[in-house]
Amino acid sequence: MTTEYETHDHxxxxxxxxxxxxxxxxxxxxxxxxxxxxxxxxLGKAHTVMAEGGIAAAMxxxxxxxxxxxxxxxxxxxxxxxxxxxxAQLHAQEAPERVRELEQWGALFDRTQDGQILQRAFGGHxxxxxxxxxxxxxxxxxRTLQDRGVQLGIDVYMECAITRLLKDGDRIAGAFGYWxxxxxxxxxxxKSIVMATGGIGKAWKITSNSWEYTGDGxxxxxxAGAELMDMEFVQFHPTGMVWPPGVQxxxxxxxxxxEGGILRNKLGERFMETYDPKKMELSTRDVVARAIYTxxxxxxxxxxxxxxxxxxxxxxDYVKKKLPSMYHQxxxxxxxxxxxxxxxxGPTCHYMMGGIRVEAETAKASVPGxxxxxxxxxxxxxxxxxxxxxxxxxxxxxxxxGLAAAEHAKETSPSSIDSGQIEAAAQExxxxxxxxxxxxxxxxxxxxxxxxxxxxxxxxxxxxxxRALEELEKLKERAERVSVEGSRLFNPGWHLAQDLKAMxxxxxxxxxxxxxREESRGAHSRIDHPGLDATWGTKNNVIVRExxxxxxxxxxxxxxxxxxxxxxxxxxx
Amino acid sequence: MAEAIFEVFRGxxxxxxxxxxxxxxxxxxxxxxxxxxxxxxxxxxxxxxxxCKAGKCGSxxxxxxxxxxxxxxxxxxxxxxxxxxxxxxxxAFPVIKDxxxxxxxxxxxxxxxxxxxxxxxxxxxxxxxxxxxxQEFRKCIECFLCQNVCHVLxxxxxxxxxxxxxxxxxxxxxxxxxLDSKSRTKVLKDELGIGLCNITKCCTxxxxxxxxxxxxxxxxxxxxxxxxxxDPVLMLVRKIRGAKQESG
Numbered sequence: 033m034t035t036e037y038e039t040h041d042h043x044x045x046x047x048x049x050x051x052x053x054x055x056x057x058x059x060x061x062x063x064x065x066x067x068x069x070x071x072x073x074x075l076g077k078a079h080t081v082m083a084e085g086g087i088a089a090a091m092x093x094x095x096x097x098x099x100x101x102x103x104x105x106x107x108x109x110x111x112x113x114x115x116x117x118x119x120a121q122l123h124a125q126e127a128p129e130r131v132r133e134l135e136q137w138g139a140l141f142d143r144t145q146d147g148q149i150l151q152r153a154f155g156g157h158x159x160x161x162x163x164x165x166x167x168x169x170x171x172x173x174x175r176t177l178q179d180r181g182v183q184l185g186i187d188v189y190m191e192c193a194i195t196r197l198l199k200d201g202d203r204i205a206g207a208f209g210y211w212x213x214x215x216x217x218x219x220x221x222x223k224s225i226v227m228a229t230g231g232i233g234k235a236w237k238i239t240s241n242s243w244e245y246t247g248d249g250x251x252x253x254x255x256a257g258a259e260l261m262d263m264e265f266v267q268f269h270p271t272g273m274v275w276p277p278g279v280q281x282x283x284x285x286x287x288x289x290x291e292g293g294i295l296r297n298k299l300g301e302r303f304m305e306t307y308d309p310k311k312m313e314l315s316t317r318d319v320v321a322r323a324i325y326t327x328x329x330x331x332x333x334x335x336x337x338x339x340x341x342x343x344x345x346x347x348x349d350y351v352k353k354k355l356p357s358m359y360h361q362x363x364x365x366x367x368x369x370x371x372x373x374x375x376x377x378g379p380t381c382h383y384m385m386g387g388i389r390v391e392a393e394t395a396k397a398s399v400p401g402x403x404x405x406x407x408x409x410x411x412x413x414x415x416x417x418x419x420x421x422x423x424x425x426x427x428x429x430x431x432x433x434g435l436a437a438a439e440h441a442k443e444t445s446p447s448s449i450d451s452g453q454i455e456a457a458a459q460e461x462x463x464x465x466x467x468x469x470x471x472x473x474x475x476x477x478x479x480x481x482x483x484x485x486x487x488x489x490x491x492x493x494x495x496x497x498x499r500a501l502e503e504l505e506k507l508k509e510r511a512e513r514v515s516v517e518g519s520r521l522f523n524p525g526w527h528l529a530q531d532l533k534a535m536x537x538x539x540x541x542x543x544x545x546x547x548x549r550e551e552s553r554g555a556h557s558r559i560d561h562p563g564l565d566a567t568w569g570t571k572n573n574v575i576v577r578e579x580x581x582x583x584x585x586x587x588x589x590x591x592x593x594x595x596x597x598x599x600x601x602x603x604x605x
Numbered sequence: 606m607a608e609a610i611f612e613v614f615r616g617x618x619x620x621x622x623x624x625x626x627x628x629x630x631x632x633x634x635x636x637x638x639x640x641x642x643x644x645x646x647x648x649x650x651x652x653x654x655x656x657c658k659a660g661k662c663g664s665x666x667x668x669x670x671x672x673x674x675x676x677x678x679x680x681x682x683x684x685x686x687x688x689x690x691x692x693x694x695x696x697a698f699p700v701i702k703d704x705x706x707x708x709x710x711x712x713x714x715x716x717x718x719x720x721x722x723x724x725x726x727x728x729x730x731x732x733x734x735x736x737x738x739x740q741e742f743r744k745c746i747e748c749f750l751c752q753n754v755c756h757v758l759x760x761x762x763x764x765x766x767x768x769x770x771x772x773x774x775x776x777x778x779x780x781x782x783x784l785d786s787k788s789r790t791k792v793l794k795d796e797l798g799i800g801l802c803n804i805t806k807c808c809t810x811x812x813x814x815x816x817x818x819x820x821x822x823x824x825x826x827x828x829x830x831x832x833x834x835x836d837p838v839l840m841l842v843r844k845i846r847g848a849k850q851e852s853g
Binding site: 074075076077079081082132135136137138140142143146147148166168171172175179180182183190213242243244275276277278279283356357360361364365366472473478516517518519521522523524525 | 617631632633634635638644645646649650651652653654655656657658659660661662663664678680701702703705708709712715716720721723729730731732733736739740743744746747779782785
């Protein structure tokens with residue numbers, strides 16, 4: 033039986049409509065490319081809307097001594113020197129221009145007394161550098177980009193999910209997917225594809241991430257033969273909500289600490305004194321997350337297993353003005369008035385530093401025609417990301433990916449897609465309907481989340497990681513027996529059965545990399561290898577599919593040029 | 606364990622009916638949690654739109670006990686549990702399946718609105734007191750609850766002649782941007798039908814971001830339209846002075 037599907041042709045296809053995807057679309061469009069953007073959710077509702085802190089850029093509007101070199105140094109030190117230095121340099125240099133551009137497209141940031149964009153302090157940043165509007169900078173960014181994209185005419189395919197990349201020999205030729213609404217299939221033919229699909233938090237039980245964060249792009253790239261890198265570096269944000277159960281994991285922005293919030297344990301002690309007396313609450317996220325986790329484990333946690341975050345010492349009006357969505361979130365979902373008392377917070381799976389391996393200047397992945405930007409790409413943040421550096425990442429590398437993708441499309445001749453790949457992709461999607469009384473996708477998802485939460489969390493050890501690999505094997509087998517009821521019309525169970533595959537691939541990559549790295553660096557902590565290891569400090573873990581087997585090897589961290597090496601080494605932090 | 610009884614609409618564009626489900630209650634539970642429970646244990650193909658579960662993305666709009674709400678922000682302990690809780694899709698938009706509706710009309714309306722156009726030669730300096738009121742409008746998460754509740758769309762189905770509260774908020778954000786140089790009053794009058802709004806304020810009541818839609822966006826815009834097209838004194842003054850060309 034031949035599969036029915038619709039076809040769309042584009043020069044550049046962008047998968048993901050968050051900050052990176054939309055910025056890439058605008059860049060490619062400006063180069064004259066015919067651009068299509070595919071997104072799983074409705075336009076303007078990508079996970080970028082959740083970003084609360086701000087955009088890190090060395091604009092020096094508040095601290096005039098700031099410049100790109102300090103931003104670069106802060107980023108490298110935050111990443112414990114495992115970053116791709118060239119990406120960190122470009123990021124620091126280009127972020128200010130990208131922010132000004134957003135303003136020129138209509139974004140409205142909070143202002144300084146002299147009418148410029150206001151910048152606030154944030155963990156790991158030496159100067160006040162985060163351009164923000166209240167605690168909803170992500171929303172501001174995505175709306176601005178979305179409005180501009182609509183104005184300039186990008187084709188957006190909403191509520192459409194990609195399940196497989198299609199190739200012509202070694203190079204990318206297109207993508208296969210389905211419409212969530214009707215369940216019909218669609219084939220996109222494209223000369224360049226930009227992966228901007230975000231992270232993988234939905235594989236863990238307690239996460240700040242949205243429904244769509246199932247690691248799709250990383251799994252698609254991996255299946256197409258592209259290299260993944262730094263998969264062990266999963267950031268657990270120190271402050272997620274912990275109570276009530278339904279809101280566990282929802283983000284409590286670092287901006288609370290940026291605006292003066294203080295952490296205390298159940299004994300009222302300001303415990304960050306013990307872990308980082310110099311930076312205290314504004315230490316890097318990995319340090320604060322481990323601190324809270326340790327306080328709880330050693331019996332000094334709050335009633336529901338977290339720490340107290342208190343900003344009630346600040347004037348109520350100030351708190352409501354600068355942190356309105358935090359005020360509402362706690363009032364409406366937890367019956368807590370943050371202007372009067374403390375919040376209960378604890379670590380939550382938040383961000384993926386690892387992802388698709390790319391070239392610094394072009395965002396090119398290791399498969400011709402494939403590009404990646406934003407959280408889906410690896411390298412910029414090294415072993416730990418600083419707050420505020422993600423929104424700036426999206427703009428800087430979204431643009432670079434779009435430009436390079438458009439350039440590549442100009443130089444590429446049309447490719448052909450053999451119908452065999454399409455048939456196989458369609459079969460894979462339809463098979464769960466044919467199985468009767470198989471496994472429930474929801475049950476498998478729940479068990480995956482428990483496995484990753486318990487065995488591949490903040491503190492890892494060899495036994496847990498090996499057990500995790502065994503559990504993942506079993507979950508993979510169960511996923512192969514998943515069955516789905518109902519029709520193809522907007523069927524979330526069917527969609528989940530597909531998303532599970534991506535989550536399992538990515539979870540295995542994370543676990544294998546975590547097992548290999550026998551040191552503790554940045555966000556990756558091994559109880560059995562608690563210190564930094566000089567050799568591991570020069571290596572990135574790379575994952576690639578070879579003869580259908582997930583293969584892991586090491587690659588050397590690109591060495592810094594002499595002047596930048598000096599910059600980063602000055603007075604050890 | 607305490608249980609709640611839900612009556613959730615199941616159906617598609619041809620029609621449907623409420624189906625009863627029993628769901629155990631946990632502390633702090635919201636309606637979206639209950640819908641997830643139903644999906645995981647009783648109805649794996651229950652169509653529900655959601656994303657962030659924190660009231661920030663505007664995906665999970667529905668009608669709970671007849672009121673347009675975000676299901677992720679509707680707490681179970683704020684509802685009467687001694688009778689069934691009804692969950693229906695947004696009434697103003699065509700049903701796709703169960704609680705998922707076709708909101709694409711909203712994206713089409715958006716295309717009619719002339720975009721931000723900065724004044725040439727601006728130095729991009731703006732002050733907090735000038736941006737405060739526009740920042741209120743830009744909090745909009747596009748949940749479309751205001752669109753759904755407005756009788757002009759919901760009952761009178763004036764989709765061809767009326768843009769709806771969300772887009773009046775968007776136009777207000779552009780018109781009141783300190784550095785915008787365009788005028789959108791003609792579009793407001795002719796294509797977005799601002800005259801059809803009769804200040805019932807249901808939109809303001811349902812907005813989860815507490816934007817003062819009617820008072821801060823719609824009424825000032827109505828005043829601008831009236832000043833430009835319906836005030837004879839101002840029209841005369843403009844004729845005498847030779848007013849700037851309208852754009853858009």
